[in-house]
Amino acid sequence: MKRRDFMISASAAAAGAALLPKMAFAAANRIDWYTSSDQNIIDFWTNIIKPKFEAANPGVTLNLVDAGDSAGLQAIEARAVAALASKADPQADFFEGSEARLPPGALEAGVYVDFSKAGLSNYSKLNPLAADIPQNITYRGSQVLLAYDTTKLPADKAPKTWADLVAWIKANPGQFIYNRPDKGGSGGNFVVRAIWEANGRDPSKFTVDNYKPETGDPMLQKGFDILKDLAPSLMDQGAYTSGNTQSIQLLSQGAVTMIPAWSDQALSAIKTGVLPETTGLVQLSDLALAGGFTKNTIPVNGVNKAQALKLQDFILTEEIQSAIITELGGFPGVSWDYVSKDLHDKYKDVIPASIPTWPGGDWDKNMKDGWYRNVAPNVDRNA
Amino acid sequence: MTLGATSDIVGTKTQGRGLIGLLLVAIPVVLVAWMVIYPIISAVVTTLWMPDANGTDAFTLKTYRFFFSDGYSLANLQLTLWTTALCGIILLVVCLPIALYLRFAKGRLAAYVQGLAIFPLFVPSIILSYAFIRVLGPNGMVDIILNAMHLPKIRTPYLTPWGPLIGLVWDHIPLTVLILLAGLGVVSDASVEAARDVGAGRFRVFWNIILPKLGNSILVAVSFAVLGIFSSFTLPYVLGPAAPEMMGPFMQRTFRDLYDAPNAITQAVISFFFCIVFGLFYVRSVVKNQRGRG
Numbered sequence: 236m237k238r239r240d241f242m243i244s245a246s247a248a249a250a251g252a253a254l255l256p257k258m259a260f261a262a263a264n265r266i267d268w269y270t271s272s273d274q275n276i277i278d279f280w281t282n283i284i285k286p287k288f289e290a291a292n293p294g295v296t297l298n299l300v301d302a303g304d305s306a307g308l309q310a311i312e313a314r315a316v317a318a319l320a321s322k323a324d325p326q327a328d329f330f331e332g333s334e335a336r337l338p339p340g341a342l343e344a345g346v347y348v349d350f351s352k353a354g355l356s357n358y359s360k361l362n363p364l365a366a367d368i369p370q371n372i373t374y375r376g377s378q379v380l381l382a383y384d385t386t387k388l389p390a391d392k393a394p395k396t397w398a399d400l401v402a403w404i405k406a407n408p409g410q411f412i413y414n415r416p417d418k419g420g421s422g423g424n425f426v427v428r429a430i431w432e433a434n435g436r437d438p439s440k441f442t443v444d445n446y447k448p449e450t451g452d453p454m455l456q457k458g459f460d461i462l463k464d465l466a467p468s469l470m471d472q473g474a475y476t477s478g479n480t481q482s483i484q485l486l487s488q489g490a491v492t493m494i495p496a497w498s499d500q501a502l503s504a505i506k507t508g509v510l511p512e513t514t515g516l517v518q519l520s521d522l523a524l525a526g527g528f529t530k531n532t533i534p535v536n537g538v539n540k541a542q543a544l545k546l547q548d549f550i551l552t553e554e555i556q557s558a559i560i561t562e563l564g565g566f567p568g569v570s571w572d573y574v575s576k577d578l579h580d581k582y583k584d585v586i587p588a589s590i591p592t593w594p595g596g597d598w599d600k601n602m603k604d605g606w607y608r609n610v611a612p613n614v615d616r617n618a
Numbered sequence: 619m620t621l622g623a624t625s626d627i628v629g630t631k632t633q634g635r636g637l638i639g640l641l642l643v644a645i646p647v648v649l650v651a652w653m654v655i656y657p658i659i660s661a662v663v664t665t666l667w668m669p670d671a672n673g674t675d676a677f678t679l680k681t682y683r684f685f686f687s688d689g690y691s692l693a694n695l696q697l698t699l700w701t702t703a704l705c706g707i708i709l710l711v712v713c714l715p716i717a718l719y720l721r722f723a724k725g726r727l728a729a730y731v732q733g734l735a736i737f738p739l740f741v742p743s744i745i746l747s748y749a750f751i752r753v754l755g756p757n758g759m760v761d762i763i764l765n766a767m768h769l770p771k772i773r774t775p776y777l778t779p780w781g782p783l784i785g786l787v788w789d790h791i792p793l794t795v796l797i798l799l800a801g802l803g804v805v806s807d808a809s810v811e812a813a814r815d816v817g818a819g820r821f822r823v824f825w826n827i828i829l830p831k832l833g834n835s836i837l838v839a840v841s842f843a844v845l846g847i848f849s850s851f852t853l854p855y856v857l858g859p860a861a862p863e864m865m866g867p868f869m870q871r872t873f874r875d876l877y878d879a880p881n882a883i884t885q886a887v888i889s890f891f892f893c894i895v896f897g898l899f900y901v902r903s904v905v906k907n908q909r910g911r912g
Contacts, residue, residue: 304874306874415860470756471778474776474777474778475859475860477856481751481856484751485755485756488752488756488757490756491756600876603875604875607861607863607871611860612693612861612862
């Protein structure tokens, strides 16, 4: 071999060797954090939680990674499950916006920490409404509600029940839009609300493991029929935006009068001026739109498991819980007794007594695909 | 343009130089084989060789049968083909005059036009999508201008099949213009002037002198645009209607929301077969070019 060839291959090997270790192992004292949530949550972590946590725990850093959406997060979690079986390093320590029942088999494999036995000092403060299996733990909640333009629809005329809402949409064609259910929870939970309406307004009929095609599909279909009936009265006779943010954009441009929106996104949009001060928010009183507490999970095999647990305990402290209300517009994950009294009094009108939830897994999957096949097409948009 | 000279580098003049040449092409060839050819073969095999009712692997066409009997999937394929074909035609109509102008015009204005034509190359498609909503969306800039002139509002193309179409055409202008411009480089000033001397008008020069030399470049430009548009994702995702979807968002949704890998791979294989036709056009034209010069 000639000298030059040797040099080329030697330097290539050296470059490869320098790159490899970084790719293969998680760094000690660096919490690899993944989320399925939207940008406002990542901003909240970057600007509030990360600096506070790193200041309180010198030497520990937070590596915040956006996994895109829940399917993206599940791909990372599947890696942790595989790593547990092969006793390898999952390169992940903390999952925000997670669900311990997913990916299928993760719970049985025992990949997630049981928080009831993890010895967190703030565990007892958690809001009882958020009670779930002990592998899931929360720190914030939010709910879908209706955001509308009070200059076009006075607050006292805003619909308070599903029947009022349907009547309003039909009486004001082109003034309402929701996003495709798989592209964001505001539209997704609007679709869910229609399905509940068609099935006796009883969310308890839908659980994470009771979907069966022969009984489930007709239940979903009844909800789709309601939505199909609404379609000609939506913006552009049946247009659907591709995300929570795009719906808010249309409301802010005055293209529509009302949209379903996440409470935290709507409140921060009003705060930053994306939505005007004249934006009104209303929740349906016969049965609220779905919402829920965001769940976190921690893999048992993460290199920085101890620090990750410390982080979960940290975000349940009064300091961060208050910031969730004031900075994020969300609900605290702890009981309202554990946030400052001023905040408690200021927000007592929006403190929810119950938050209906929609299960992930098969119901969710069939709701989304069924919507695409039944509600989205079949509309003659030129009519 | 200097393929003859490059082929000398990999020529067999000395043993050592030949080895380096092979090593240099080895990396891209291995990468293509590993990350393109192998996945394609594996995709075709996975969709044709699946466990049957008894759980044993057997040859089956069921996912393909499902795709071609499912009205929803076919509507998505049809929309993709419609968008691709229309984009290809509009791109040629828009870009050919720009390229001709840039080939023959001199001076500062031509430089500005070139800069403007290449500009979309530097705009990420997600930025383009949101800008599109602001400008052409409901109550967007166009509506505001029309309103100021007391004209009625436009029917917005946002969330209709025309949304991604307009975005994709804008996005593909630079590449198409550059390829056509490179092709026009072959047309010598002398031949154009000679034709003018014998009294040929503008159209005759274009039709009899320029177009025969440009055929290949047009084919390459259209193939590149079609390959990019067929598999596009961001613009149809953000700007397009909920249904029918283009193949890109449809595949992504089938795979990630429905966890239905076999059907998603089937959609990919079907897309691949439509794209390969244009890929072959491109390869054929490159080979023809090389033979013509070699």
